[in-house]
Amino acid sequence: MNSETLLSLIFAYLALACVAFAVLVIMLRNPVQCALALVGVVFHLAGIFILLRAEFLAAAHIIIYAGAIIVLFLFTMMLLNLGVVERARQFHVQAPLAIVVGAILFLEFVVLTGATITVGAQGAHSPAWVAGQGGNVQALGQVLFRDYLLPFEIASVLLTAAVVGAIVLAKQKPRRPRSSSQMGVGEWMAERYEKAKTREQDPAEPR
Amino acid sequence: MTELVIAVIVKSLIAFAIPLLVVPPLIWGERRILGRIQSRIGPNRVGPFGAFQTLADAVKLLGKEDMIPAGADRALFILAPFLLFVPSFMAWSVVPIGTELHIFGRVIGLYPTDLNVGLLYILALTSVSVYGIVMAGWASNSKYALLGSLRSSAQMISYEIMLGLALVGVVVLAGSLSLPEIVRQQQVPYAIPLIIGTFVFVCAALAETNRAPFDLPEAETELVSGYHVEYSGWRFSFFFLAEYANMLLASFLVSAVFLGGGWPAQFLEPYIGHLWATLLALFFMVSKVFLFLFFYFWLRATLPRFRYDQMMNFCWKVLLPLGLLNLAVATVLKLTVYA
Amino acid sequence: MIIPALEYYLVLGAALFIIGLLGVLVRRNLLIVFMSIELILLGANVTFVGFAVALNNMLGQAFVIFSLTVAAAEAAVGLAIIVALSRHRDTLNVDEIDTLKG
Numbered sequence: 001m002n003s004e005t006l007l008s009l010i011f012a013y014l015a016l017a018c019v020a021f022a023v024l025v026i027m028l029r030n031p032v033q034c035a036l037a038l039v040g041v042v043f044h045l046a047g048i049f050i051l052l053r054a055e056f057l058a059a060a061h062i063i064i065y066a067g068a069i070i071v072l073f074l075f076t077m078m079l080l081n082l083g084v085v086e087r088a089r090q091f092h093v094q095a096p097l098a099i100v101v102g103a104i105l106f107l108e109f110v111v112l113t114g115a116t117i118t119v120g121a122q123g124a125h126s127p128a129w130v131a132g133q134g135g136n137v138q139a140l141g142q143v144l145f146r147d148y149l150l151p152f153e154i155a156s157v158l159l160t161a162a163v164v165g166a167i168v169l170a171k172q173k174p175r176r177p178r179s180s181s182q183m184g185v186g187e188w189m190a191e192r193y194e195k196a197k198t199r200e201q202d203p204a205e206p207r
Numbered sequence: 208m209t210e211l212v213i214a215v216i217v218k219s220l221i222a223f224a225i226p227l228l229v230v231p232p233l234i235w236g237e238r239r240i241l242g243r244i245q246s247r248i249g250p251n252r253v254g255p256f257g258a259f260q261t262l263a264d265a266v267k268l269l270g271k272e273d274m275i276p277a278g279a280d281r282a283l284f285i286l287a288p289f290l291l292f293v294p295s296f297m298a299w300s301v302v303p304i305g306t307e308l309h310i311f312g313r314v315i316g317l318y319p320t321d322l323n324v325g326l327l328y329i330l331a332l333t334s335v336s337v338y339g340i341v342m343a344g345w346a347s348n349s350k351y352a353l354l355g356s357l358r359s360s361a362q363m364i365s366y367e368i369m370l371g372l373a374l375v376g377v378v379v380l381a382g383s384l385s386l387p388e389i390v391r392q393q394q395v396p397y398a399i400p401l402i403i404g405t406f407v408f409v410c411a412a413l414a415e416t417n418r419a420p421f422d423l424p425e426a427e428t429e430l431v432s433g434y435h436v437e438y439s440g441w442r443f444s445f446f447f448l449a450e451y452a453n454m455l456l457a458s459f460l461v462s463a464v465f466l467g468g469g470w471p472a473q474f475l476e477p478y479i480g481h482l483w484a485t486l487l488a489l490f491f492m493v494s495k496v497f498l499f500l501f502f503y504f505w506l507r508a509t510l511p512r513f514r515y516d517q518m519m520n521f522c523w524k525v526l527l528p529l530g531l532l533n534l535a536v537a538t539v540l541k542l543t544v545y546a
Numbered sequence: 547m548i549i550p551a552l553e554y555y556l557v558l559g560a561a562l563f564i565i566g567l568l569g570v571l572v573r574r575n576l577l578i579v580f581m582s583i584e585l586i587l588l589g590a591n592v593t594f595v596g597f598a599v600a601l602n603n604m605l606g607q608a609f610v611i612f613s614l615t616v617a618a619a620e621a622a623v624g625l626a627i628i629v630a631l632s633r634h635r636d637t638l639n640v641d642e643i644d645t646l647k648g
Contacts (some may be wrong), residue, residue, distance in 0.1 A: 007549045015558045020564055026569035031577045032283070032345060037609055038581050039338065041562075045588055048558070052548070057326045057610050059327035061591070064614050067334025067367065068583065069621040074341050074607045075360055077577060078353065080632050091572050092641070098571035102564050109560035113553050123603030130604075137384055143604040144611065155615040162619030169626035177630045 017044040029090060029112055035073045042066050053127075056137045210359045214315075219373050222299040222319040226452035229263035233451055237504045244508040259278055263385055265373035271440035275539070276348060279437065288438070288445035291339025293375075294332040295452045301325040302459050304492055305469055309484050316490070318387050325386040326378065329460065332369055333415060336453070337363045340434050347437035355433025358515065365522045366414035372530035373408035375531050376537035389464055396467030400540050404467045404533035412457040413520070416450065419507035423515060433543050453498075454503060462495035548600050555596030562589030576631070576638040580624050587617045 021040035028034045042065040049058035092098070125139060132138040146153055235250065235258055250257035265285055275284055305317030337360055344356020378384060380401070380434025381392040398405045414421035423433075435446045462468065469488020476484040513521065548555075562585055570580025593612045596607025632638055 004549055011550055011554065015554070018558065019561050019565070022565040024587060025581055026565060026573060026578065030280075030577060031581075032280075034578050034581055036283075036338075036342075038584065039335075041585065041588065045592065048555070048592065049595055052595050054595050054599070054607055054610075057591075057595060057607060058329050059324045060611070060614060061330035063334050063371075064326065064618055065221070065584070065588075067331065068339070068364065069618060071334075071337050071341065071360060071364055072621055072625055073581065074338075075357070075364075075578065076343075076629060078341075078345060078357055079629065079639070090574060092574055095572045097464045098568055101566045101645060102571070105567070106560060106564040109564070110557055113556045113560070121601075123601050123605070125604040126602045129602075134383075137324060140611075141602055144608045148605075148608055151612065155612055158619050159282075162622045166622040166626035169623065170629045189574070197621055 011048070012049045014044045014051065018048070031076065031183065035070050035077070038070055038073075039066050043069070053130075054136060056140050065201050218319045219300065219533045222302070225304075226296060226299060226448075230448055230451040231265070231381060231453055232258070232498065233455065234261045234264075234447075235462050236500075237507075240501065240504045241508050243495040244505070246275055265444060269441050273440045273442065274437075276437045278348040280346040282435075283342045285442075287339050287343035287346055288442045288449075289339075290342055291336055291449045292445045292452075293338075295449045297458065298329050298332045298456055299452075301328055302456065303390055303463050303468065304459070305485060305489050306387055306391055306473075309481055316387065317485075317496060318526040319416060321385055324384050326384045326389075328373055329373055329456075330367070330374070332421070333370065334367055336449070338365075339446075339449070343438065344434035347434075349437050351437045352434050355436070359417060359434060362414055362417075362421065362423060362518065362522075365519065366411045366526075367528045369407055369411040369522060369530055372527070373404045373411060373533060374464070375403040376533045379537040379541050380536070386463060390468035391468060396465060396470050398465040398467075401465070401533055401537060401545070403529050404505075405461075405534065407530045407533060408463065408465065410521075410526055412461065413503075413506070414518075416453045416457055418454065418503060420510040420511060420513050421518060422507075453527075454500065458496045458499040458503070461499050462492055466495045468492050548596070551595055552600040556590055559591075559593035559596065562592065564589075574629055574639050574641055576640055576643070579640060580621070580628070582625070583620070583624075584617060587613060587620075601641045 018041055021037045021044065024037035025034050025041065028037060042061055046058040046061050048059065051057070125143070130136060130139040133142055238260070239249040239257070240502075250260035253259040254264045275281060300319045301322050303316075303318035308317055310314045326472045339361045340363070341356050344352040344354075344359075347353070377389060377397050381399060383388040383389060383392070410421075413419075417423075435443060438446060469485075472484050472491055473487035475487065479487070564588075566582045566585030566589060569585060569620060570579050573579050573582065591613055594606045594610050594613065598609075628638065631643065637643065637644060
């Protein structure tokens with residue numbers, strides 16, 4: 001067996017496992033098991049990236065997806081009450097229609113990839129160039145921090161915004177109301193509105 | 208070709224055998240040292256100085272009934288110990304115990320593989336081992352186990368970031384993610400210029416391995432023993448083995464990445480020859496590992512456990528700024544001293 | 547050189563994309579809808595890396611890093627919304643979350 005067949009076989013296994021786990025993600029009943037299936041997808045996808053000699057991205061996918069995002073999912077599931085959700089009906093009424101449309105779309109993708117793909121101009125980053133930089137990680141670093149530094153910095157702004165947003169959204173309202181001097185204007189108006197609403201609903205209370 | 212295959216097989220066997228063989232004496236050593244520190248004797252009945260105590264314990268565990276609690280998620284309950292055990296052993300495939308040995312006209316790398324993303328590989332596997340803990344706690348269908356796993360997943364996600372942040376400083380100085388290369392680059396152990404990073408890394412490693420003073424996930428006195436409360440028999444022994452293998456891994460990492468591996472044996476090479484220098488380097492490496500393990504046990508005997516909020520505050524309000532400071536120091540050093 | 551040919555990677559990416567899309571369309575549990583969105587992003591990542599290697603252009607790989615950033619940000623904010631929502635409405639069923647007024 002030459003190395004090309006071997007690599008193709010490895011690819012076949014990884015790709016089939018990816019698709020199988022992905023189907024499990026959308027088919028399984030229990031969200032915790034879905035999350036674990038997603039971990040399976042990520043792992044096999046990392047294998048595919050290694051096949052493509054993108055080692056850094058393989059490791060990054062496992063660290064970010066498996067190590068952060070899906071753990072966050074699991075954490076949320078444990079915080080929420082799942083028992084009720086699991087017994088409920090799982091699929092929408094339009095499921096058959098969606099599957100048909102999805103299948104058509106997939107066929108379209110396949111036909112388009114088979115028919116019209118023409119590999120365009122070769123870029124400057126040939127395998128020889130990558131090896132000259134010292135490997136995939138170094139080459140990616142060169143591109144990212146030399147040519148695309150500004151987008152990279154902007155990505156950090158996005159992450160900061162996400163962190164702040166997540167904290168604001170998930171934070172519980174403080175039990176004890178703060179004194180009005182510490183309150184922001186919007187908060188103060190919201191509180192006045194709430195008070196006015198309860199007065200309206202309760203006519204017994206004198207105005 | 209065949210030679211290469213044999214070399215790979217032998218190396219992988221050694222990489223797998225190190226944690227398996229070192230862990231039982233390690234557990235015994237920990238119990239003896241803890242006993243000494245706490246003015247007790249420690250295990251001393253089975254074999255000379257009680258050295259076979261761990262084996263006796265293992266036999267006991269294997270003989271126990273294998274129980275799965277009612278209401279547990281069977282599949283996940285069975286899977287959880289493996290999810291913890293497998294990554295902690297997989298990580299050994301990049302851990303260097305030395306650099307190179309030139310012998311019989313060949314070059315033998317004293318590491319299983321030289322992966323160009325070695326550090327990231329270890330970080331990836333550490334992040335995966337969270338699943339074992341989360342699944343064990345969730346699948347057990349027990350309040351204590353669930354509380355333990357909730358605590359530990361929050362703790363491990365947070366401290367994992369600090370682990371990575373401390374290593375970024377090293378990567379900046381060494382200019383490589385490959386572990387043997389990092390060891391080779393250290394003319395002076397990185398613990399000296401990056402003393403802050405070393406502190407951050409050691410704290411994060413303690414928290415990642417769920418050891419005192421960060422042993423909240425298993426806190427015997429409040430959570431019985433946390434996420435593996437419902438496990439018994441050989442399944443429990445898997446958790447135990449994984450924890451100690453992780454500890455050993457952290458010790459090897461600290462020794463290789465921050466303490467310079469076999470440093471300063473490489474400077475003696477012109478005087479005592481290559482073979483002796485390599486052996487000396489191995490000796491230094493192993494002694495550093497055991498010193499660090501002793502430090503682990505010492506901390507466990509000395510420090511009280513953090514409260515949960517203190518632990519989180521320590522991570523985000525102390526270690527994160529320190530880690531960033533470490534990164535700043537590393538960049539300045541890279542531009543001046545290491546330029 | 548890329549083994550097997552680029553087309554296989556593209557088909558894999560398309561398959562992951564479509565499965566994710568189906569998940570979004572079909573599932574009623576909000577958490578699983580979110581996981582399906584992650585699948586869509588993963589499909590896009592495969593396509594990016596495949597093209598990057600086939601065209602010898604590192605930009606494709608650099609772009610995946612931005613895609614990862616977006617995925618992380620999306621997961622953080624999305625899960626925060628889910629937590630807030632489940633506190634507020636006590637359900638994660640997309641069919642029941644259809645009022646504009648809280």
